[in-house]
Amino acid sequence: MARGTLRIYLGAAPGVGKTYAMLSEAHRRVERGTDLVIGYVEHHTRPRTEVMMHGLEEIARREHDYRGTAFSEMDVDAVLRRAPEVALVDELAHTNVPGSRNAKRWQDVEELLQAGIDVVSNVNIQHLESLGDVVESITGVRQRETVPDEVVRRADQIELVDMSPQSLRRRMAHGNIYAPDKVDAALSNYFRPGNLTALRELALLWTADRVDEYLKEYRAEHRISAAWQARERIVVGLTGGPEGRTLIRRAARMAAKGSGSEILAVHIVRSEGPVSGSAKELAVQRTLVEDLGGSFHHVIGDEVPDALLDFARGADATQIVLGSSRRKTWQYAFGPGVGSTVAREAGDIDVHIVSHEHVAKGRGLPAARGATLGRSRVVAGWLTGVAGPVLLAVVLTQWHPGMGQATDMLLFLTLTVAAALVGGLLPALASAVVGSLLLNYYFTRPTHSFTIAQPENIIAIVIFVLVGAAVASVVDLAARRTQQAARLRAEAEILSHLAGSVLRGESSLDALLERVRETFGMDSVVLLEREGEHGAWKCAAAVGGLPCVRPEDADVEVAVNDRLSLALLGRVLPASDRRVLSAFAAQAAVVLDRKRLADEAGRARELAEGNRIRTALLAAVSHDLRTPLAGIKASVSSLRSADVAWSAEDEAELLAGIEDGADRLDHLVGNLLDMSRLQTGTVNPLIRELDLDEVVPMALGGVPEPSVTLDIPETLPMVAVDPGLLERSVANVVENAVKYSPPGATVLVAASALGDRVEVRVADRGPGVPDSAKEQIFEPFQRYGDAPRGTGVGLGLAVARGFAEAMGGTLVAEDTPGGGLTMVLTVRAAAGGRPARPDLPATATT
Numbered sequence: 091m092a093r094g095t096l097r098i099y100l101g102a103a104p105g106v107g108k109t110y111a112m113l114s115e116a117h118r119r120v121e122r123g124t125d126l127v128i129g130y131v132e133h134h135t136r137p138r139t140e141v142m143m144h145g146l147e148e149i150a151r152r153e154h155d156y157r158g159t160a161f162s163e164m165d166v167d168a169v170l171r172r173a174p175e176v177a178l179v180d181e182l183a184h185t186n187v188p189g190s191r192n193a194k195r196w197q198d199v200e201e202l203l204q205a206g207i208d209v210v211s212n213v214n215i216q217h218l219e220s221l222g223d224v225v226e227s228i229t230g231v232r233q234r235e236t237v238p239d240e241v242v243r244r245a246d247q248i249e250l251v252d253m254s255p256q257s258l259r260r261r262m263a264h265g266n267i268y269a270p271d272k273v274d275a276a277l278s279n280y281f282r283p284g285n286l287t288a289l290r291e292l293a294l295l296w297t298a299d300r301v302d303e304y305l306k307e308y309r310a311e312h313r314i315s316a317a318w319q320a321r322e323r324i325v326v327g328l329t330g331g332p333e334g335r336t337l338i339r340r341a342a343r344m345a346a347k348g349s350g351s352e353i354l355a356v357h358i359v360r361s362e363g364p365v366s367g368s369a370k371e372l373a374v375q376r377t378l379v380e381d382l383g384g385s386f387h388h389v390i391g392d393e394v395p396d397a398l399l400d401f402a403r404g405a406d407a408t409q410i411v412l413g414s415s416r417r418k419t420w421q422y423a424f425g426p427g428v429g430s431t432v433a434r435e436a437g438d439i440d441v442h443i444v445s446h447e448h449v450a451k452g453r454g455l456p457a458a459r460g461a462t463l464g465r466s467r468v469v470a471g472w473l474t475g476v477a478g479p480v481l482l483a484v485v486l487t488q489w490h491p492g493m494g495q496a497t498d499m500l501l502f503l504t505l506t507v508a509a510a511l512v513g514g515l516l517p518a519l520a521s522a523v524v525g526s527l528l529l530n531y532y533f534t535r536p537t538h539s540f541t542i543a544q545p546e547n548i549i550a551i552v553i554f555v556l557v558g559a560a561v562a563s564v565v566d567l568a569a570r571r572t573q574q575a576a577r578l579r580a581e582a583e584i585l586s587h588l589a590g591s592v593l594r595g596e597s598s599l600d601a602l603l604e605r606v607r608e609t610f611g612m613d614s615v616v617l618l619e620r621e622g623e624h625g626a627w628k629c630a631a632a633v634g635g636l637p638c639v640r641p642e643d644a645d646v647e648v649a650v651n652d653r654l655s656l657a658l659l660g661r662v663l664p665a666s667d668r669r670v671l672s673a674f675a676a677q678a679a680v681v682l683d684r685k686r687l688a689d690e691a692g693r694a695r696e697l698a699e700g701n702r703i704r705t706a707l708l709a710a711v712s713h714d715l716r717t718p719l720a721g722i723k724a725s726v727s728s729l730r731s732a733d734v735a736w737s738a739e740d741e742a743e744l745l746a747g748i749e750d751g752a753d754r755l756d757h758l759v760g761n762l763l764d765m766s767r768l769q770t771g772t773v774n775p776l777i778r779e780l781d782l783d784e785v786v787p788m789a790l791g792g793v794p795e796p797s798v799t800l801d802i803p804e805t806l807p808m809v810a811v812d813p814g815l816l817e818r819s820v821a822n823v824v825e826n827a828v829k830y831s832p833p834g835a836t837v838l839v840a841a842s843a844l845g846d847r848v849e850v851r852v853a854d855r856g857p858g859v860p861d862s863a864k865e866q867i868f869e870p871f872q873r874y875g876d877a878p879r880g881t882g883v884g885l886g887l888a889v890a891r892g893f894a895e896a897m898g899g900t901l902v903a904e905d906t907p908g909g910g911l912t913m914v915l916t917v918r919a920a921a922g923g924r925p926a927r928p929d930l931p932a933t934a935t936t
Contacts (some may be wrong), residue, residue, distance in 0.1 A: 092862050094203040095246040098182065099212040102293040103286055105267035108212035109133070109180055113142035114211060116178055120146065123337070129177040129202070129209075130164035130195075136266060146178075154187045161187040166198050168206070176208045179567035183217035183237040184917045191914075196588050200361075204464055212251075213237060215293040219341035220382050228288045229280055238381040239342070243300065250297045255286035311900070320562035322351035325381075325407040327398050327428070328358060333413040333446040341411045342382045342442050353384030356401050358394045368516040389608055395431040401608055402539055409440045413450040471513010475521030478505040483528045498533045499554050506558040507645040518562030526555045580666055588914040599631040599681045606674045607634050612646075612660035614638070619654050627655075635659070648675040666759075718751035725751070730790050782806060782841050785813050786850065789820035806899040807918035809848050815893040816917065819901065822886040823852045823913045830856035830911070848919050853912040863886050864903040 097115075099108040109131060119126050128148040133139040149172060152165040163186050179202070184195040192198050199209050215580045216225040219236045226232045253261075259281060263268055269277055330335045336504045338355060345351035354830065357372060376386040391397020400411055422746065433441040477503055486498060502525035511561035579898045591908055603615045614634030618627045618641060625638050641647040642690075644657035648671050656675040663671065725744040729736065737746070783802045790798050820839075827837040833856040840848050859867060870888040873907060891901040899917040 091306055092206055094206050094208045095861070096199070096203055096244070097208075097210045097249070098245045098299060099210075099248040099249050099251050100242070100293060101212065101251045103214060103252075103258060103281070104215070104745055105258055105261055106251050108214070108251045109139055110142060112178060112180070112212055112252050113139065113208050116146055116176075117142070122212075124176055125174045126176040126178070127169065127174040129176055129179045131180045135269075138266065146277060146655045147174075149177075152190075154185050154189050157297050161191050163187055164198055166201055166923065169202060169690065171207070173400060174207060176210060177202055177211055179211045180676070180755065182242075183212040183213045183235045183413070185235050186349045194237070196241050196549065197881040199802050202239075206591050213242060215289060215296060218242065219378070220339050221292060221296075221338060223339050224292070224343060225289070228496055229285050231280060231571040236708055240381060240383050248297065248300055248873040250293060252290070252293070258286055259283065296346065300547050315701050322409065323405055323407045324351065324353050324409045324411060325398070325402045325405065326353060326355045326384075326411045327413075327432075328355055328357045328372065328375055329413075330375075331413070331416060331448065332371065333416070333444075333448050335378060336446045337411050337413050337444055338375060338378050338382065338384075340442075343386070344409065344411070344442075345384075349563035350513070351378065353382060354387060354405055354407070355379040355384055355769050356387045356398065358397045359388055359390050361369060376434050377414065377865045381555050387605075390610065394428050395435065397611065398428070398432060399435060399439075401610060401611050402436075404608060407439055408684065410436060410441060411442045411444060414443055416448050435817070468513055468517075471509050472520070474505065475517035476508030476524055478509065479521060488853060489531055502529060503554065503558060505563070507561050507565065510562040512728070515562050515565075518565065519559055522555050522558030522562065531556065598677065599685060600633055600860075601672070602678055602681055603633045606656075606658070606671070609674075610658065610660075610663060610671070612658045614659045616644075616657050617682065619682075620659055621653070625653075630654075631678075643848070644716075646671065648672055650675045650679045654679050674677045718755050722748050722751040722755075735935065753874060775815055777812055777897065779808045780813060781808055781811055782848065782850065785811075785816050786839065786841070789817045790824060791826055792821060793837075796836070797828050797831070798824060798837045798839055801838065803841065804849060806841055806843055810892075810918045810920045811899075815897055817914060819890040820850065820852075822890040823901070823915065826886050826913070827852050827854035827856070827913065830854060832856065841921065844916075846919050847916050849915070851912055852908045853910060855906065855908075855910040857907060858905060859903060867903065868901070887913075 099111050101108040113131070116126055116128075126146065126540055130142065130151065131148070133143060133707075138807050148427055149165055149168050151162040152159045152168070164179065179195065179199050182196050182199065186193060186198070190202070199211060202209050210226060215221065216229070216233050218234050218239050220239050220707065221231055223235060262273055262277055262281055265273065296492060320342070322345060324341045326334075326336065326337050338353070341353050344351050345924075353376065357820060379386050387401070389397050390403050391400070398410070410432060412429045412432060414430055429441075429443050433443070480507060482501060486501070502521075506518050506521040509521040547790055557804060599617070603617065606612070607615045612634065614632065614637045616632035617630045617635035618639075619630045620627045638657050641649070641655040641657050644659055645660040647662045648656045650656060656671070656678060658671075660930045727748045728734070729741065729744055729935060785800060787800065790800070824837060824839060829853045831837055838851075838852050838853045840853070842851070867889045868887050870885055887901075894901040894917070896915060899915065899916050901913065904912045904914055
């Protein structure tokens with residue numbers, strides 16, 4: 091069953107007339123005979139809106155009891171049982187009462203669309219998910235009911251219901267929106283002129299962006315190549331903190347200002363330990379990114395700024411969005427922070443630092459320490475373990491003498507623990523040795539000597555060294571265990587992401603290899619395969635720079651089986667990364683097999699289609715070809731009969747029947763042969779440059795002269811086509827248009843230039859074709875509607891499209907304004923200029 095179409099009326103604020111416009115459209119469709127019902131419309135006691143509901147069939151709502159109060163919602167089951175052509179559903183962003191079939195009304199609408207029911211709905215701009223923060227900053231009101239932008243963007247039609255702020259305030263003052271007792275409060279709060287102007291601007295900009303998307307689709311369909319603005323790719327750095335949602339929405343608004351912009355959210359998983367952040371919050375942010383049309387990525391990196399910049403450059407990003415640091419002021423003593431480092435080293439990538447409510451409020455959970463430490467950590471550990479005891483000894487001897495040996499030992503032991511926490515085991519052991527020597531020299535009698543007079547002091551210093559070494563070992567062991575936990579956590583996150591892609595049915599091998607490359611920070615990734623155990627290796631898929639051609643040339647190689655191997659170039663990975671890499675390799679093998687099975691299924695479908703066409707061809711030969719043959723046979727037999735004396739008029743009529751039958755046979759056989767050539771791929775167009783008026787008039791020889799109006803401007807560029815194929819395509823399209831045109835109506839054949847393309851439009855005033863059948867009419871042996879047999883085998887349009895595509899053109903069907911069908915044949919314009927032709931009129935008309 092074909093999916094229904096969705097039409098949305100978009101407004102800037104309540105009261106602009108979305109529901110009224112929706113009901114007006116409903117009455118227009120009912121007058122045209124459309125089967126339409128009201129699934130759910132809320133008139134809000136507005137008299138004009140309530141009157142518009144009269145005369146429309148309304149499906150009874152379903153009552154729900156929630157906490158002792160009765161609520162009514164749309165009865166989705168009732169609408170599905172009624173199965174109308176069109177359903178009106180008000181307030182797309184509405185949240186259903188708990189216990190309903192779906193949580194949100196847009197999910198109800200999705201069910202109706204899946205059932206093949208067209209839906210007309212409406213929504214205000216402030217209910218779009220990506221605009222939640224900006225609407226709150228403008229109006230001071232947080233919208234609790236939202237709809238994902240992608241749901242609205244997927245609508246087949248979006249119509250802006252616009253009204254100036256002054257007119258909307260007058261409508262409010264007249265009591266046409268809210269009850270009189272609420273008018274003053276509304277005018278002085280939400281409906282202030284500044285608020286309405288800002289919301290109107292948001293609605294206009296969002297709609298303009300949707301228009302840009304439609305224009306881009308149109309240009310792609312018609313192969314219009316021209317300069318287009320650069321595509322914005324915005325990378326959002328996420329820490330897993332609460333500010334992530336604000337960053338994502340801010341990036342979405344930035345992306346909305348440019349057509350074709352892309353959002354890539356990235357979370358850096360540090361290999362040395364887990365970062366501060368919530369896995370649950372990251373899951374929520376990932377869902378938000380995907381709802382806004384972006385993608386979510388996990389990347390492993392030792393240094394967060396470097397990993398983030400490497401990812402951004404690898405993705406050809408133009409902008410990076412980061413949040414202001416949550417670190418407190420004193421924490422900047424440990425370094426400038428990720429934001430400052432990224433901004434300093436970003437080069438030509440713009441970096442946006444976004445403020446949020448969690449700035450300078452602390453990071454929450456402290457970052458765990460790992461055993462694999464960077465150079466700065468090791469240096470800090472040695473300074474703490476060696477220089478720290480010396481400074482402590484100076485302080486104790488100069489300013490605090492006589493504190494007691496027990497206290498002195500505890501202070502030196504504290505430095506040993508600090509050295510273990512910062513630099514690991516070796517700095518801590520060094521701290522214990524240096525501390526014991528200083529204790530002996532400065533604080534154990536006799537002082538300023540390494541001699542120990544009392545035996546108990548010897549025991550104390552030995553215990554101090556042992557305790558320091560034990561504490562350092564325990565801290566180092568904990569750091570190693572923390573590192574292992576961080577590594578396992580990172581692996582779990584990546585494997586979870588991989589499993590999610592499997593469940594979602596992602597089948598792009600290049601996308602999977604690109605994920606491997608960005609996850610492990612490699613230069614190139616290639617999947618190699620070979621025939622048998624000793625065959626030569628060949629590339630099945632590759633991403634990144636120059637890939638290796640043999641597994642032994644790679645920095646990292648993971649064998650999937652005897653004939654498949656995943657090879658990576660860039661750096662040598664530790665053994666701990668190979669578990670995750672093996673999972674990626676296994677998934678790559680599955681994706682490759684799935685792709686080949688899909689290709690085989692496609693070839694099987696082609697064979698089935700060929701069998702279907704052969705069966706239809708036999709049916710055509712058995713009926714459509716025999717019909718004119720029977721007529722010719724009957725006419726010839728009558729003329730040869732000696733029992734009947736035919737008059738001159740009768741003989742002329744029988745001969746005309748013979749000629750008409752022969753023409754029909756010639757046309758049918760010609761189309762069958764053309765279709766056979768297209769199916770076998772033996773159509774080889776001979777492209778040359780010529781004028782349309784050299785070919786198109788010749789294609790009109792098979793139709794009555796008064797039935798076609800030809801309009802070809804003299805200023806058109808030359809086209810690069812095969813004259814014979816173009817003539818047959820135009821002839822078939824024109825004959826089809828004349829066949830379905832009402833008596834007395836003419837078919838218009840007009841041409842125009844569009845960029846590097848030239849369009850030939852054949853417009854008729856016939857019954858037209860619904861959108862759901864516009865592609866079906868181009869299939870072989872298809873005759874739309876109640877076309878009687880004997881009028882053709884349904885190959886004319888299929889042959890016309892096949893010839894157009896063979897010349898590098900297109901043939902599509904559109905509605906004729908005012909009723910009817912327009913066939914649009916698009917071909918390439920010639921590269922050279924058009925020669926002057928002053929002897930011809932501007933247009934040729936027949």
